[in-house]
Amino acid sequence: MRWFWIDRFTEFERGRRAVAVKNVSLVEEQIDNYLPGFPIMPASVIIEGLAQTGGLLVGESSGFTDRVVLAKINSARFHELAVPGDTLTYTTIIETRQADGAIVRGTSHIQDRLQAEVELVFAHLGERFQGGDLFYPERLLCMVRLLGMYDVGRDEHGQPIVPPAYMLDAERVANLPGRRDAGGAGESAPAGSKNSQPAT
Amino acid sequence: MPPTKQEIFNKIRAALVDALGVDDDEVIPQATMVGDLGAESIDFLDIVFRLEKTFGIEIPRSELFPEDILTSAEYVQNGRVTPAGVEELKRRMPFADLSRFEANPAVQDFGNLLTVSDLCRYVESKVAAVD
Numbered sequence: 594m595r596w597f598w599i600d601r602f603t604e605f606e607r608g609r610r611a612v613a614v615k616n617v618s619l620v621e622e623q624i625d626n627y628l629p630g631f632p633i634m635p636a637s638v639i640i641e642g643l644a645q646t647g648g649l650l651v652g653e654s655s656g657f658t659d660r661v662v663l664a665k666i667n668s669a670r671f672h673e674l675a676v677p678g679d680t681l682t683y684t685t686i687i688e689t690r691q692a693d694g695a696i697v698r699g700t701s702h703i704q705d706r707l708q709a710e711v712e713l714v715f716a717h718l719g720e721r722f723q724g725g726d727l728f729y730p731e732r733l734l735c736m737v738r739l740l741g742m743y744d745v746g747r748d749e750h751g752q753p754i755v756p757p758a759y760m761l762d763a764e765r766v767a768n769l770p771g772r773r774d775a776g777g778a779g780e781s782a783p784a785g786s787k788n789s790q791p792a793t
Numbered sequence: 794m795p796p797t798k799q800e801i802f803n804k805i806r807a808a809l810v811d812a813l814g815v816d817d818d819e820v821i822p823q824a825t826m827v828g829d830l831g832a833e834s835i836d837f838l839d840i841v842f843r844l845e846k847t848f849g850i851e852i853p854r855s856e857l858f859p860e861d862i863l864t865s866a867e868y869v870q871n872g873r874v875t876p877a878g879v880e881e882l883k884r885r886m887p888f889a890d891l892s893r894f895e896a897n898p899a900v901q902d903f904g905n906l907l908t909v910s911d912l913c914r915y916v917e918s919k920v921a922a923v924d
Contacts, residue, residue, distance in 0.1 A: 664835045664838060664839075665835050665836070665838075665839055667811070667812065667814075667839065668814070688846075689842045689843070689845075689846045691841075691842050691845055691846075693838060693841070693842075693854070694838060694842065695842070696839070696842050696843070712811075714835070714838065714839045714842070716835070716838055
């Protein structure tokens with residue numbers, strides 16, 4: 594199972610705001626197993642989806658050089674259940690951005706109805722937390738392409754955003770002959786697929 | 794015009810209510826952040842974010858949380874802060890009332906020292922420096 598709790602970005606304004614959608618389907622494992630016979634989308638994975646939407650927004654603003662982690666769920670309120678057939682629209686806005694992290698507000702809507710609202714605190718893992726990178730750059734790049742970040746993303750001047758050079762370099766190296774198992778193309782995005790082409 | 798002490802307190806109270814999920818009336822000057830208001834380490838990051846934004850100030854981690862002193866072999870012996878360490882803490886944290894800690898300077902008790910009142914004094918000094 595892949596830990597993707599959004600299907601794709603539909604809007605992405607660097608350092609400010611991101612919107613993503615998540616389609617809830619009866620085929621999903623968590624729907625079957627959470628409350629058997631009562632298929633709903635667990636609140637916890639709705640929060641995770643909002644955290645992925647907001648966390649990638651925070652991370653992208655530094656070119657993914659800060660190691661961003663979800664530190665705290667400050668509040669989470671749910672107004673209705675999400676069930677198979679619903680499309681959840683996650684909107685996240687960076688409220689506060691500081692050197693050590695960010696506070697992000699998020700909402701989930703089903704059509705025009707507010708389904709849930711959260712406030713999340715993201716922290717940057719500083720030098721006190723050793724242990725290297727959280728992601729291989731080429732795998733993270735593959736993931737955000739799958740999510741359509743570079744299809745819809747715009748910078749502060751309204752121009753399309755592009756991946757950082759170091760991620761493209763890592764991808765190039767990972768895709769060299771004999772290095773394909775280094776994780777460059779990811780598990781289900783073979784080189785040459787739409788989302789694996791470098792954005793230019 | 795710089796904010797009054799009452800205005801600073803009101804804004805700090807609002808930040809603590811949002812960050813800690815406590816009620817307005819629990820945030821009183823003598824309340825300790827950890828013991829009375831239930832703040833955990835990650836909450837301090839949240840609180841710092843809010844105060845920096847609300848007051849337009851920068852809060853270096855080492856000013857509110859002098860971890861370097863509390864983990865220093867020079868200033869800590871047998872789990873207790875040495876007199877020299879206490880002096881260094883006083884110098885670093887002039888806004889905090891360290892008299893109780895000084896009587897029994899166990900490192901493990903340091904986390905529960907900071908009160909709402911200390912936080913107000915700290916922010917007052919930072920705001921004054923900006924103005």
